[in-house]
Amino acid sequence: xxxxxxxxxxxxxxxxxxxxxxxxxxxxxxxxxxxxxxxxxxxxxxxxxxxxxxxxxxxxxxxxxxxxxxxxxxxxxxxxxxxxxxxxxxxxxxxxxxxxxxxxxxxxxxxxxxxxxxxxxxxxxx
Numbered sequence: 001x002x003x004x005x006x007x008x009x010x011x012x013x014x015x016x017x018x019x020x021x022x023x024x025x026x027x028x029x030x031x032x033x034x035x036x037x038x039x040x041x042x043x044x045x046x047x048x049x050x051x052x053x054x055x056x057x058x059x060x061x062x063x064x065x066x067x068x069x070x071x072x073x074x075x076x077x078x079x080x081x082x083x084x085x086x087x088x089x090x091x092x093x094x095x096x097x098x099x100x101x102x103x104x105x106x107x108x109x110x111x112x113x114x115x116x117x118x119x120x121x122x123x124x125x126x
Contacts, residue, residue: 002027002098009094009120012086016124020081022096022117023047033099034079035113036070038092038122046109048094051079059107064090086124093119 008020031039035050049060051070058070067085072078079096097113106112 002032002119004096004115004117005043006094006096006117006120009122011123011125013104014086014124014126017082018086018122019083020096020120020122021096021105022079022081024077024079031076031100032034032115033102033107034070034072035097035099035102035107035110036079036081036094037097037110037118038090038094040082040089040092043092045095045110047110048081050102050104050107052104054079059104061108075080083122088124088126091122091124093121 002024003026005023012018024125033053036048037046038048047061049070051058055072070083071080096117098115099113102112
């Protein structure tokens with residue numbers, strides 16, 4: 001399995017931007033599709049977006065489409081979540097996850113992911 005560590009969370013005002021990073025170690029990073037999920041207090045974990053192994057395909061939840069962008073740097077074994085136009089409802093703990101076998105049609109299924117990071121808190125003030 002691959003080990004994942006998120007960073008970059010923090011407190012930001014509504015309309016601001018943050019970039020989260022997810023550093024991977026342990027296995028060949030390029031062999032995994034990577035997903036971002038988030039969980040707000042009292043709510044279930046929800047899909048944010050994902051990027052294919054090759055980095056050529058991405059998918060986003062409707063709630064973040066047009067505001068968030070996922071990219072990867074295989075040389076650095078890191079995947080990024082660039083967030084713009086942040087809203088108070090984006091407040092959550094953000095997790096990255098790695099999947100050896102997942103199809104684009106099931107990116108949003110958390111059960112398809114084999115490894116998870118510990119999460120990083122994002123708080124958006126109004």
